[in-house]
Every structure is written in C-alpha cells, then in structure tokens.
Amino acid sequence: MGTDAAKAPPSLEEVRWRLDAIDGELLKLLDERASLAGSVAAAKRAAGDTGFGLRPGREALIIRRLLAAPRSAANDALVIRIWREIMSDNLSRQGPYHLAVWGGKDPTRTVELTRLRFGTAPRLQVLPEAKDVLGAAKTPWGVGVLALTPDSNWWGRLLAEPKLKVFAALPCLNRWGPQAALAVAEVEVEPTGGDQTFWVTDSPKSAAAIVEALSPSGVAAEPLAASGGLKLFSLSGFFQVNDERLAQAPGKLTGVIGAAPTPFDL
Numbered sequence: 001m002g003t004d005a006a007k008a009p010p011s012l013e014e015v016r017w018r019l020d021a022i023d024g025e026l027l028k029l030l031d032e033r034a035s036l037a038g039s040v041a042a043a044k045r046a047a048g049d050t051g052f053g054l055r056p057g058r059e060a061l062i063i064r065r066l067l068a069a070p071r072s073a074a075n076d077a078l079v080i081r082i083w084r085e086i087m088s089d090n091l092s093r094q095g096p097y098h099l100a101v102w103g104g105k106d107p108t109r110t111v112e113l114t115r116l117r118f119g120t121a122p123r124l125q126v127l128p129e130a131k132d133v134l135g136a137a138k139t140p141w142g143v144g145v146l147a148l149t150p151d152s153n154w155w156g157r158l159l160a161e162p163k164l165k166v167f168a169a170l171p172c173l174n175r176w177g178p179q180a181a182l183a184v185a186e187v188e189v190e191p192t193g194g195d196q197t198f199w200v201t202d203s204p205k206s207a208a209a210i211v212e213a214l215s216p217s218g219v220a221a222e223p224l225a226a227s228g229g230l231k232l233f234s235l236s237g238f239f240q241v242n243d244e245r246l247a248q249a250p251g252k253l254t255g256v257i258g259a260a261p262t263p264f265d266l
C-alpha cells in the first residue's frame with residue numbers, strides 16, 4: 001500500500017543522532033540550572049537566612065509538580081532520582097552539606113536509601129553509634145539518616161533536642177520498599193499539603209490502644225517502632241509541636257519530633 005517505508009523504524013544511526021542532540025539540550029539546561037546555585041545562596045543570605053540551605057518542603061513540591069506533568073516515557077522513579085541528584089548537587093554548592101548514616105548491624109540498605117534520597121554530591125560517613133549520627137546532624141549543614149530498627153529508640157532522644165527534626169522518611173516511593181529510615185537535621189519543617197508527622201510517647205499502653213485513644217480527636221496514627229519503653233507513631237497530616245489534637249494523647253513524656261512529605265506514590 002505504499003506506506004511500508006514510512007513505518008520502517010529509524011536506523012540506529014538516526015536514533016543515536018537524536019540522542020546526541022537531546023543530550024546537548026539537556027546539558028545546556030542542566031548547566032543553566034546549576035549556575036543558579038550561587039544566586040540561591042546569595043538570595044538566602046540577603047534575606048538574613050544564614051543557616052542550613054536545605055528546604056525539604058520546597059523539594060517535595062518541585063517533585064510533586066514534575067510527577068503531575070504530562071509524560072510519555074519517563075517513569076516516576078527516573079524523575080525522582082534525577083531531580084534528587086540535581087537538587088542535592090545544587091545544595092552542596094551552597095554550603096558544606098554532608099551526610100552521616102547509622103544503619104544498625106548492616107548499614108547497606110540505609111546507605112542505599114541515603115544515596116537515593118540525597119544523591120551522590122554530599123560526602124557520606126557511616127558511623128557505628130546512632131548518637132554520633134545525631135551529633136553530626138547538629139553540625140552546620142549536616143544531615144543524619146538513621147534506620148528504624150527494633151532494638152533502638154534513637155528517635156526518643158529528639159524529644160530533648162527541639163532544634164533537631166525528622167524531615168524525611170526513606171524511601172519516598174512505596175514501590176521502593178517500606179519506610180525503613182528517617183532523616184534528621186536542624187531545619188524548619190513546613191507543611192506541603194501531603195504530610196506525615198512523627199510523634200513519640202512513653203505510654204505503656206499497647207500500640208493498638210494508643211491508636212484507638214487518638215482517633216476521637218481526629219488523629220489517624222500508625223505505629224512505626226517501639227523500643228525501651230518508647231513508641232514512635234506516624235500521624236496522618238501535619239501537626240505543630242503543641243497541636244491541640246494531641247493535648248489528651250496517652251503518655252507522660254510525649255512529643256512531635258518532626259514531619260515529612262508522604263510517599264509520592266500514595
């Protein structure tokens with residue numbers, strides 16, 4: 001019917017030519033974006049913001065907007081990985097951004113989750129003690145990533161460290177596996193419109209009884225970890241440290257220790 005030639009697949013040479021042209025365009029845009037790192041840092045300084053430049057809420061909004069944009073072939077995982085790398089590189093050129101990881105007996109998975117979330121630009125050290133990772137997170141431009149393991153309640157220490165907050169749960173896609181680690185830093189956590197809050201209690205009640213006790217105040221809680229008389233819950237939504245909805249919550253020693261965007265594929 002005379003259309004065979006039109007339907008013939010492009011030659012390898014032709015496809016490679018198109019790939020090379022696209023790489024050129026991508027590099028131009030990547031270079032333009034990267035060149036703004038200095039301007040971002042200067043704008044933050046000019047606004048009187050001399051602290052850690054990480055903005056987890058802004059990063060989540062950027063990724064959510066990209067994931068909502070029309071695409072034909074680039075999958076969610078590709079978009080997330082590439083932009084995490086780009087944004088971490090940007091941040092690492094704004095200041096001495098560095099990572100410390102505690103992963104329990106086998107830190108392999110926690111290190112993998114850390115690189116997936118924070119890219120390869122910042123330097124990373126694995127430390128044998130959770131408390132040392134919390135210490136590193138308190139140094140300028142430091143982020144600590146700590147595993148949720150059944151034998152540690154490192155997260156309970158944050159009740160006494162109001163400046164140090166959980167700001168991310170890793171991984172950020174359900175299809176990459178269950179949330180297995182939390183990231184902490186001295187950063188402001190802001191609501192993004194799709195958040196979970198981390199809350200600790202010393203209540204001796206069962207996790208199920210605590211979930212039930214919170215529900216009449218409209219708090220949907222999910223147990224995350226329990227160790228050494230403390231329990232960690234993920235609450236659906238964004239809660240301030242002194243949120244009224246938690247006023248009657250079970251426990252003598254209780255508190256919000258941070259908040260993070262919910263996974264992108266929820």
Ligand SMILES: C=C(O[C@@H]1C=C(C(=O)O)C=C[C@H]1O)C(=O)O
Nearest residue numbers: 040053054055058059087090091
């Ligand atoms: C550029 C900024 O700093 C960091 C890098 C970002 C980026 O590359 O888009 C976004 C948020 C921050 O973690 C910013 O605050 O806008």
